[in-house]
Amino acid sequence: MTRKMFHLGVLVGAAVLGTAAWTMTARAGYESAEYKVVETDGDIEIREYPDLMLAATSSKLDSQGRDGSFMRLFRYISGNNENDQKIAMTTPVFMEGDNGLSDVSMGFVMPKEVAVEGVPDPKSDGVQIRKRDGGRFAVIRFSGRMDSKLAKKQEARLRDWMNARGLEGETTSEAAGYDPPFTPGPLRRNEILIRLKQSSDASPSVDTSMRGDGL
Known part of the structure; x- marks a missing residue:
């Protein structure tokens, strides 16, 4: 029984790794909207987007x-x-x-x-x-299958982070998804974006390179 459980665990692990690798490869196959990272704090970033x-x-x-x-x-x-x-x-x-x-x-x-x-x-x-007008956005990244409950929870986390830093954002927000509908929830890349008002400012501190990798 122990040996069977071991082999089952190996198969499950291989399937998970294979799915994750396929997901990353699939994302890399698409052109992704470019942005500049101004600041990073864990799963939260300040980004600058061009007009799209x-x-x-x-x-x-x-x-x-x-x-x-x-x-x-x-x-x-x-x-x-x-x-x-x-x-x-x-x-x-x-x-x-x-x-x-x-x-x-x-x-x-x-x-x-x-x-x-x-x-x-x-x-x-x-x-x-x-x-879609370009500008500076606060963005939080998370996994899971997107619905209004998850979006509201992540938006609240993002707004708490913004408030702690004295950043003022628009009252509305955006959601962004990077994966096909059949991608498992734990492997999905989702984001909530809040446009920062012009009075808000975040000094470049981590990475000001242009990204558009979709990963």
Whole structure:
């Protein structure tokens, strides 16, 4: 029995490691929105983002895209646009909404090359093209399967951290997800982002390099 349990443990461990490796490889295969890290404190960062172009549609955070929102955007990047242009998938998927994070706007980030050359208009009325203004954000990173309860908990942690440092942020927040829906919860990369008001400042202290690795 002990030997069987040992072999079972080895198999489970190998499966977990294999899944984790596959997840990291899958993320690395996508272009990811760039940002500069200004400061890092554990799982919290201050980041600066450039302007980004998004293809966006209405959604609900708890639906995980099962309300049709994900497929509306996927059809758009698959060619349901005025140029019949196929557009590469990127990370993260942004979810922007109110503090409750229930009624939100789901947005796919347009690849840098597409944003520069011009984003084609959608054929569907349910998809809009808009600019996400760049700026400085406080960001907390966490795992798990995203829903409104988890998002509120992590947003509260982030706001407590900001308050302790005297950083003032907008009343609304954003969620960001980096993984396909079938990725196990413990391996998922999720984030909550809060835009800092211009009066807030964080001095560069750790890393000011541009990142966009999606890891």
